[in-house]
Amino acid sequence: MQERLERRSFIFTLLLVTIAFGFLLKPFFTAIFWACAVALIFHPLYHYLLKRFPNWPNLTALGTLLLCIVVVVIPVLAVASSFVSEVANLYQKVQSGEINLGAKVEQVRAAFPGINAALERVGMDFDGIKERLLGGLMTAGSLIAKNALALGQNTLNFFVNLGLMLYLTFFLIRDGNSLTALLIRALPLGDEREKLLLAKFAEVTRATIKGNLVVAITQGTLGGLIFWALGLPAPLLWGVVMTVLSLLPAVGAAIIWFPAALYLYATGDAVKATVLMIFGVAVISLVDNILRPILVGRDTKLPDYIVLFSTVGGLLMFGISGFAIGPLLAALFMAFWEIFMREFISGDQPLIPPPLESPLDDLHDEGRSAAPRKSGD
Incomplete structure (x- = not known):
């Protein structure tokens, strides 16, 4: 009885100290x-x-x-x-009036008169959409401009965090294997489960950072280059914006280059608009289909809808780092539930089955077959 009380008291104190240390590192x-x-x-x-x-x-x-x-x-x-x-x-x-966003939007409406009729059919008002769009753009520009000033004022804090990151990176690179072994020994989840989860963590982190980020940078760079080649304003700005948007599946860089092509059509630059449209469809959009399977791989890729929601949720919760943290949390969530289903429900089906139209694939790779089973199976 005394030993059980001491053990529970120690575990409770251990949890308190661990939580306090977590807040210390927050x-x-x-x-x-x-x-x-x-x-x-x-x-x-x-x-x-x-x-x-x-x-x-x-x-x-x-x-x-x-x-x-x-x-x-x-x-x-x-x-x-x-x-x-x-x-x-x-x-x-824009604030000084050198660039008139309202006039540019009106040019698009004049060039495509069917827009008003199409919006009215679905109960939407073009003028209201224009006001909200311009207000959102001004708010975003004001926020970024203010953050630029704040970044200049907090340069010391930024470089302190950068220095701490690089300092810790050195030790993680050098002692990564021993730290992983220590973590497996310390966690009370079972060594096989811990190895599977840590492997999933490493796999998804590499896929998200190395794969998705390379794809996004490639698409953003191509978008910026075509904007520069066509003489469009702020090619670096729009290239970076396309890089960020390329992290989101089903949205991507098209949310920038497609409206830009429509605007060029509206202003009478049909040649530039056609070049941008063809380049966007044939080059920028195809980068995702070509590079992502090579860099990420089919086995590590989460379904697009999970990537979309987890990425947006991660960006809202963690800021710019959320594009990596969100899909990582989603992958760990799925890994935990797959382990639970295999050990406690004895199911061999994956958590998310493949589409019915796709050919049958081998659903049980070596990592899954190595997952722990219930005792007695």
């Missing part, structure tokens, strides 16, 4: 998450270099981190700085 959650993500992506490179220089783990980890800074951190900082500056300049032009 301000650094974004830095910790990105350190884990970067370490996962660059760990294969570290492992390769360590085979060539087995006696220098510290220098090998440091070299891997420096390569990460050169390849990822510096370009992202440069593009982000240019993006914020261009948004602020564009907002100032």
